[in-house]
Amino acid sequence: MGQKGAETRDRLLDATQELVEVGGYFGAGLNQVVAVSGAPRGSLYFHFPGGKDQLVGESVRRGGRAIGDSLGALADSDVSAAELVAAILRYLGDRLEESDWRKGCPVATVALETAATNDSLQAACSEVYTSWEDALRAGLADRRDAEDLAVTILALIEGALLLARVHRSREPLTRVARQIAVWLH
Template identity: 65%
Template sequence: MGRKGDDTRGRLLDATQELVEAGGYFGAGMNQVIAASGMPRGSLYFHFPGGKDHMVAESLRRSGHRIEMAAQELAETAPDAAALVTGMLGLLGDRLEESGWRKGCPVATVALEMAAGHDELQQVCAGVYDSWEGALRDRLIADGHPEAEDVATTVLALIEGALLLARTRRSREPLERVGRRITTLL
């Protein structure tokens, strides 16, 4: 695919991500994606022949990867897992606040809506969460933390809950509180 095709695909995925994060799977209809991206309908079907599910799945993978890359960048300078997690909470808090409290976790809404009844999207969401949890687990292991697997799951759950509360309350306070508890835990 050429640069123009990559740009078109990227605009469609950006629009999908924005709509999914703001309104979930059902808030990201094909017409809304076309309108938000400014791309013609034919481009959507050319780049995503599997339709909406294909497009949403790719958007989730892409946004999940972006969060993972941000964590890896932080991991290069963070002295330990606690600093990595508090740094990520800061980045996620900035992202949430800058979006007018619309961008929490890029996969949580779809995971909640679709996990019980849509195998493909459930697997994509699980894969994104697994990659985040794995990266944290690997850092905990490198730091010599006992029970790294259990702690990584606990920390991810705390972060997800804090994002939900922060978005609901339109306040960074839940992220800050969870950050303090995670520092104590680690």
């Protein structure tokens, strides 16, 4: 694929990621993706012959990688587990607040809408969550209970993001960070 093709594909993925994160799978119609991306309609089917499910699946994986890379970088830094989780929650809180409370998690809405009915999207969501658990586990590697803690912390983060988005307040994120810090000391 040439540079122009890669740029068009990226624009389609960027538009899909934006629309899915704000409005979910059902809030991201293909006409909207084409309009937001500025790409020709034919490019959509050229780059994503599997249609909307392929486009959304790749978008979820891409958004997940971006957050996963941030988690990994934080996990690789020289901070305590409590500081790691606090930094993750600050990062996600900043991202949420900067989007005017519209962008919580690039995976959760799609997972809730499609996991029970769409195997390919369920698999994409599962892959992303597993990668985030792995990054958290790496940051907790010195603990015997790292595997259980990684899942528990991820579940708390996801819940806190949902509450923060609904309440349009960072307070749920702050409270979860405080409680996790108590657990990790």
